Amino acid sequence: MPVDTRFTADHEFCKLLARRQDVDLIRVSLELARDAQPNLNFDHTLEWINRRSSELRSHITRLRSDRDVLNELVRCLAGTHGLHGDKDAYLRAESSYINRVIETGVGIPISLSMVYVAVAQGAGIELNGVAAPMHFLTRIDTIQGPFFINAFHAGEVLNYDDCIEWIESLSGLSSEEIERSLEPARPREVVIRMLNNLKALHVTQECWEQAWRVQCRLLALHNEAFDQRRDLALIAIKANRPGVAVDLLQKCLKDCLNKDRPMLLQQLRTAEHNLSKWN
Template sequence: MAGHPEMDFVQVFSGDPEFTKLLGRRDDQVNLTAAALELARDVYPQLDFQPVFDWIAARGAELQGPLAGAATDEQVLAAIVECLVHRHGVTGTPDIYDQADASFLHKVIENRTGIPISLSVLYMAVAEAAGLTLRGVGAPGHFLARLDTIDKPLFVDAFRDGLVLTYRECVARLSEQGVERRLIRRALEPVGPRAIILRMLNNLKSLYARQEDWKPCRRVQHRLLALQPADYGERRDWAVISIRAGHAAGALEMLELCLKTCPAEEREFLEQQKVAAHGKLAQWN
């Protein structure tokens, strides 16, 4: 992975064609399943995507009969939940949030569990294989999948055994969480692949940072910076994480760039990071 702050991200991620499409903001052309698997390949470099595609296709084929017999939108979602939760045991578990594998689709399928967003992406992929469209909803705190209907949309909480929620129930749930009324409608709107991948990356970043596992954290931050190269916060975090991951030289260059635009209250922190980076370099020389 390159260490210079002004790197050519398209070249760096040339082996990840779906992620590269996100760099060009071509959401409508992105295969979300493949893009999510490209993230997993940072940790599992020999990952073969085909078994995942095959598993999803098989679930789509299983759903053909039940969906043909579904008379209502609720029955459509019930058929998907029956397939994934009751037949194949795919659901959330309380202890899964501290495991990176819970974000990686091939491990979600293997272990039959994941966090809300990875489970929702799997639901979306299986639905697509069955000829349906589920879309992701980046609701605060808990990602959902959404089925648009003639009336109000329906939502699926893949983490909670495929619990189906009405629009009204989602509004009530967000209100209970303290989300302002004026923000709730927007929070329940569908989001595209770029927003989904950003959220998956930020989940991994938070996990690795809590665990002080800086090498994989830097790989994740590299992708976040690629998606938002002008964002001050992503540049700052890239520099700080790079120092902790043992890449102080590139971090120094990025810190100099950050110091040109940083808020006044962050200047002291960035200067401290420069001292830390110089200290790391001195140890290696």
């Protein structure tokens, strides 16, 4: 499968485009963060994670149970280093950027979980991300069954039944529906969820240039999806890219449903009007 040449500097993101599974989630998260921070140096974040993994490894060798190991991970990250969530984190794009989460100590569930996974795996702990409904978590499988860490809530550790019950209260879904979502998430699934979070925030806050960059990545990952192409066209208008918007809208009109045609035609007229001001 050919790789989108716009992202050739983003080696891990290119692996996703090629549908590879050997993706370093911290590095690909930093590649997303670099869209908003062009001079971002990955080394500072990677070194911080390596130090935390070494710190954790030195403490868990004497522990006997997996639950004790998880508690030590939480003590290290939430306790000693103060990683946590708060409600205002959802209103700040930086709470999705791994480097800023480490610098500020504050993140949203998925970004905090990615730090937990990276530190844990660096210390030899098989922790994985879980794209649960409403709230991203991490999971470890033990002989006592799976345990989950809610990194957003100061690293709260939940057993399987408690996790199901808690997500039921959040989502209103049945336990059967929730169970299917508690398996380890694939890298592609994690990155798409991160991008969708950023897209929703940028659109709500009318940060159109940032929304454009995020939507370009979403379309690259879903290059045949009509809704992603349509959204890129609509964002292009807001981001002062009328020429691109015209091209995209003309393509969308070839494939759209009848119910979408009036809206797309109206947006096409807007894009053409804006383009005429440039000529």
